[in-house]
Amino acid sequence: MVENRDKSLVKWLGETSLFVGMEEQHLRELSGIAMVVSYKRRATIFSEGDPGSGFYLVKEGKVKIYMISPDGKEQILHIFGPGDPFGEVAVFAGQSFPAHAVALENSRLVFLPRDDFVVLVAANPALGLSLLAVLSQRLRQFTKMIDALSLKEVPGRLAAHLLYLSKKQSTGDLQLELSKTQLASLLGTIPETLSRMLSKLQREGFVTIEGAKISIVDRVGLVELAEIGKF
Amino acid sequence: MVENRDKSLVKWLGETSLFVGMEEQHLRELSGIAMVVSYKRRATIFSEGDPGSGFYLVKEGKVKIYMISPDGKEQILHIFGPGDPFGEVAVFAGQSFPAHAVALENSRLVFLPRDDFVVLVAANPALGLSLLAVLSQRLRQFTKMIDALSLKEVPGRLAAHLLYLSKKQSTGDLQLELSKTQLASLLGTIPETLSRMLSKLQREGFVTIEGAKISIVDRVGLVELAEIGKF
DNA sequence: TCAGCAGGTTGACTTAAGTCAATGATAATC
DNA sequence: GATTATCATTGACTTAAGTCAACCTGCTGA
Numbered sequence: 084m085v086e087n088r089d090k091s092l093v094k095w096l097g098e099t100s101l102f103v104g105m106e107e108q109h110l111r112e113l114s115g116i117a118m119v120v121s122y123k124r125r126a127t128i129f130s131e132g133d134p135g136s137g138f139y140l141v142k143e144g145k146v147k148i149y150m151i152s153p154d155g156k157e158q159i160l161h162i163f164g165p166g167d168p169f170g171e172v173a174v175f176a177g178q179s180f181p182a183h184a185v186a187l188e189n190s191r192l193v194f195l196p197r198d199d200f201v202v203l204v205a206a207n208p209a210l211g212l213s214l215l216a217v218l219s220q221r222l223r224q225f226t227k228m229i230d231a232l233s234l235k236e237v238p239g240r241l242a243a244h245l246l247y248l249s250k251k252q253s254t255g256d257l258q259l260e261l262s263k264t265q266l267a268s269l270l271g272t273i274p275e276t277l278s279r280m281l282s283k284l285q286r287e288g289f290v291t292i293e294g295a296k297i298s299i300v301d302r303v304g305l306v307e308l309a310e311i312g313k314f
Numbered sequence: 315m316v317e318n319r320d321k322s323l324v325k326w327l328g329e330t331s332l333f334v335g336m337e338e339q340h341l342r343e344l345s346g347i348a349m350v351v352s353y354k355r356r357a358t359i360f361s362e363g364d365p366g367s368g369f370y371l372v373k374e375g376k377v378k379i380y381m382i383s384p385d386g387k388e389q390i391l392h393i394f395g396p397g398d399p400f401g402e403v404a405v406f407a408g409q410s411f412p413a414h415a416v417a418l419e420n421s422r423l424v425f426l427p428r429d430d431f432v433v434l435v436a437a438n439p440a441l442g443l444s445l446l447a448v449l450s451q452r453l454r455q456f457t458k459m460i461d462a463l464s465l466k467e468v469p470g471r472l473a474a475h476l477l478y479l480s481k482k483q484s485t486g487d488l489q490l491e492l493s494k495t496q497l498a499s500l501l502g503t504i505p506e507t508l509s510r511m512l513s514k515l516q517r518e519g520f521v522t523i524e525g526a527k528i529s530i531v532d533r534v535g536l537v538e539l540a541e542i543g544k545f
Numbered sequence: 546t547c548a549g550c551a552g553g554t555t556g557a558c559t560t561a562a563g564t565c566a567a568t569g570a571t572a573a574t575c
Numbered sequence: 576g577a578t579t580a581t582c583a584t585t586g587a588c589t590t591a592a593g594t595c596a597a598c599c600t601g602c603t604g605a
Contacts, residue, residue: 150457152465153541160460172457175443176450181457204443211442212406212435218449219407225456226381226403226412229391232463233502234383236591264552271464276592278554310384467561495582507562509584525571550602559594570583575576 092117092193099140101168101217102210109207116199122186133180135173137196141165144190145260149268150182159269160228162187162261168217174200175218187265232271236313240270241280243309245290249299259295287314323348323424330371332399332448333441340438347430353417364411366404368427372396375421376491380499381413390500391459393418393492399448405431406445418496463502466540469511471501473540476521480530490526518545 093114096102102110119142122128128139128146139146141163148161148169160182163169173180174197204211231240244266248257259266267277281297284290289305291298299305308314323345327333333341350373353359359370359377370377372394379392379400391413394400404411405428435441462471475497479488490497498508512528515521520536522529530536539545 150461150465152461156465158460158464160457172450172453174450175446176454177447178454181454201443204446205439208436208439208442211439211446212432214446215406215435215442215449216408218446218453219403219405222403222449222453222456223407223409223412225453225460226391229389229456229459229463230381230383232460233389234381234387262552273593274553275555275594279592282554493582494584504563505583506564506585510562513584546605548603548605550604552600552602554597554599556597557595559592561591561593562589563591564589565587567586568584571581573580574578 092119095142096140096193099166099168101140101213103213105209105213109203109210112203113195116195116203118194118196120192120194122190122192124186124189126186128184128186128192129170129180130183131180135170135176135178135180135197137194137200138168138170138174139184140193140195141167141169142191142193144192145187146184146190146192147187147265148182148184156273157268158271159265161224162265162269171214171218175214235309237270237272237276238280238283238314239309239311240272241277241284242289242305244270245297245299246302246305246309249302255299255302257297257299259297263295283314323350326373327371327424330397330399332371332444334444336440336444340434340441343434344426347426347434349425349427351423351425353421353423355417355420357417359415359417359423360401360411361414362411366401366407366409366411366428368425368431369399369401369405370415371424371426372398372400373422373424375423376418377415377421377423378418378496379413379415387504388499389502390496392455393496393500402445402449406449468501468503468507469514469545470540470542471503472508472511472515473520473536475501476528476530477533477536477540480533486530486533488528488530490528494526514545 093107093110096113096117097105097107097110102113122144131150143165146163146169147159148163149157149159151157161169169184170180204214231243235243245257249255252258261269263277263281264274267274270277281290281292285292289299289301289308291300324338324341327344327348328336328338328341333344353375362381374396377394377400378390379394380388380390382388392400400415401411435445462474466474476488480486483489492500494508494512495505498505501508512523516523520530520532520539522531
């Protein structure tokens, strides 16, 4: 709370994709309602059904958003890192959180309480537009995810994800930031299957694997696989 | 185009969930930029990759939003009816449409061009908030959809959907508004499988089926099925 | 140092659901 | 009212991927 009016927080908010380009004054207003909170690794930030009393920005660390099926299987929806906002859906739908959130590492988050924030948006259309862009972006991501989950088989999803990572990391040598178990859940499958598919990808000469490091060998082949979704 | 300044269009816009409660003046501004367009059954409204030059409201008729996998399978994302907005994602993400849209029936749509609309939003925060609510709602729907697609088997998805319909229609006797083929695609499966599952549901005494009319017999059982997702 | 545990890999088996193909049943069109 | 399409259903078959179980690391902490 001491950091509320901290100059550095204002600055940081302004570097965030959600608030980039906003006027100093509005950033100050934002930081006025913001609270910095810390979560230890594995701590749960909110659970499905919790009332959406506000939303978060990741300041440091990593956060996993996921759902649990009745029989205990987990499906990861997102992994968020520094600068990413999450939990805004509940704020604007005026409902409870539709999924769970836990810290994957010791993390510091900026919490923005719903009511205060809505007031700011009402006073500042640019803020609204910025948020609309973020939500639209997220919707688009989900579209892709539904596409992957319903239209592609595991190898296809895996290939698509590897390509996505290589774009993000802009290199052919990928460092997995997630345990393979987590990656499996993100791809909507289980560790065993993922393991088999990775070996298969290696056997067929698409990639080479050394622990958490994956190198793309045959990018063209991977692209094809991601599209067709079959070996 | 003649209808642009039509009083009835203003009124209709104000009854739309997106714009409900907005001041007369803003509604008039909206109707000033709106265009009413007609599409015949099966006509495509936009395709994946088309530039998002604006978005739509369904005035009359029904619209299907869907994706196609490389090998031709279709996954329906939404079916929209009168009053529903669609295509806003591309507008605010400032990108192209991520999916296809076709008219399921002869339909009349209200088109709102992107640039004009953004100006209005910038001038009117309430409009932004309203849109944020809609997008959040949609995001929440997708969350559920991903949940269903990745965590539940077809019977579970089907049971969940039937319950959803019965809530919407608030009766135990459901009238399917979609062909079973379409329903299959909405559930992320194929007609054959859907057909088998429906027979199975009937055989096990959960529902009775007569053509497009489905009556829920054992609601409790269905709920359980939707949760557990297994017979 | 060693027990214990989480994460990863591999094999054998099972199963849900997709494909292919044939046949009825509507509904639409001329 | 006959003729195509389109949709729905059913059966036989195939297959991707999940379950179960064994086993192997490499750590962490007593």
